[in-house]
Amino acid sequence: MEEEIIISGRMNAKVDPLLHIWGWEIAFYLFVGGLAAGILFFASFYYLRGKEKDYPATVKWAPLIAPFILVLGLGALFLDLHHKLYFWRLYTTVRLQSPMSWGAWTLLVITPLSVLWVATYIRELFPKWDWKFQWLYNLESFLISNRRVLAWVMVFYSVILGIYTGILLSAFNARPLWNTSILGPLFLASGLSAGAAVIMAFSKNKLERRHFSQLDLVIIGVELFFIIHLFMGLLASTEVQIEAAEMFLGGQYTLPFWIFVVFIGMILPAMLELLELRGQKIPVLIQ
Structure with a gap:
């Protein structure tokens, strides 16, 4: 029998609960996960x-980076795990009521799916590409002939990838600011806006860039709508949620949020896109 002496009423290992603060790994994954989605x-x-030829950057070029950023995001998640050797336990069961389970299985599907999508265009984009083995050429031919099936599966899972993180965070009852059903659609809209921005950076087609510039303006408008209604919902809710909202409406996070997130992250890009649509020459990297 071991005797354990408690010398303090606070911060006793395995006795008192310890709050784990998320580091850069989670923030990084949330960004690249939404971007890939x-x-x-x-x-x-x-x-x-049927816009494959009209929008080559959208369908062919921009997806080239998706597998890489997904792998980087997964690596960041792995670094954040406390019990790294047991991550596989997420895949021993399917729990439909768990956003974490949905996310784990979605990542398991969409990461290799993004690789397969890129593989169907790789020789078209890089004519000197050599698969080395005949079975890889056979696999490529099979994937190209079933590209439409791949697209249907990918469009479904990309929506789940973009929305599940918001649903996951909204399930945290102990975090009043996150505990709102609007977080899922907001995360999805944010990911779509980031994806549209990357496509514009890749595109050399004026019509394609113009289309996604117009589309991004609509998505930014939707994001602002969601943010306004997020705070309206919090202010009409319980006392703790009102206090959470007030941290961004006059409290300590007011300036960082409204300057860096809303103005620099949404309003400024929207203004630049409007100027470009009106004929002004705006470098795409600035947007």
């Missing part, structure tokens, strides 16, 4: 609409 959604959606 936006890129893959537009690639599959516009392919299904």
Whole structure:
């Protein structure tokens, strides 16, 4: 029998609860996960609409980075895990009521799916590409002939990828600011906006860039609508949620949020896109 002496009433290991603060890993994954979701959604959606030749950056070029940023995002999630050797337990069960389960299985599907999508265009984009093995050429031919099936699966899973993180955070009852059903659609809209921005950076087609510039303006408008209604919902809710909202409406996070997130992240890009649509020459990297 071991005797354990408690010398303090606070911060006793395995006795008192310890709050784990998320680091850069989670923030990084949330960004690249949403970005990948936006890129893959537009690639599959516009392919299904028959815009493959009209929007080459959307369907072919921008998806090239999706597998890499998804792998980087997964690596960041792995670094954040406390028990790294047991991550596989997420895949021993399916729990439909768990956003974490949905996210784990979605990442398991969409990461290789993004690789397969890129593989169907790789020799078209890089004519000197050599698969080395005949079975890879056979697989490529099979995937190209079933590209439409891939697109339908990818458009479905990309939406889940973009929305599940918001639903996951909204399930945290102990976080009043997150505990709102509007967080899922807001995260999806944010990912779509980031995806549209990357496509514009890749595109050399004036019509394609103009289309996504107009589309991004609509998405930014939707984001602002969601943010306004998020705060309206919080202010009409319980006392703790009102206090959470007030931290961004006159409290300590007011200036960082409204300057860096809303103005620099949404309003300024929207203004630049409007200027470009009106004929002004705006470098795409600035947008």
